[in-house]
Amino acid sequence: MALAKILKPKGVDVIDCSSGGMRGSPVVSAGPVTYGYQVPYAERLRKDADIMSMAVGLIVHADQAEQILQEGRADLIALARELLYNPNWPMDAAQKLGVDKQFGSVPPPQAYWLAKRAQSVKSVVPSTYMKGMNVG
């Protein structure tokens, strides 16, 4: 918090609030590691130090990420391990949130085929169809 207050006037725009995900991290050993377990750091920093913050820590689902932003708990979302699992996460999230019907976030040849499939094959859902945190 103290450092953030010093950095802002020096031109730092945003702080990535990872408390460390490596083995032996005090945060990881202190409490349950569950969805969004490090988001409270981003939330507190942006409120108390008046600086933009980026949230990390088991942010996995599109609706989860969107909710963090809509609730004003962080200004940006960062994904680490979920992107190792699913490098197409941004495209997939845009579909689940319904904000990119024509696949405009991917290169045109990829967009062409995916939009064509989405329009013509209604009964087939992508392998990443699970929509969010509350789906079993």
Ligand SMILES: Cc1cc2nc3c(=O)[nH]c(=O)nc-3n(C[C@H](O)[C@H](O)[C@H](O)COP(=O)(O)O)c2cc1C
């Ligand atoms: C490839 C990779 C490298 C990372 N390197 C570090 C690191 O050097 N130091 C650290 O404290 N955390 C490191 N982390 C942990 C992240 O900062 C982050 O806190 C953690 O992965 C939680 O976000 P996630 O659930 O989206 O993966 C790393 C994570 C990944 C996937």
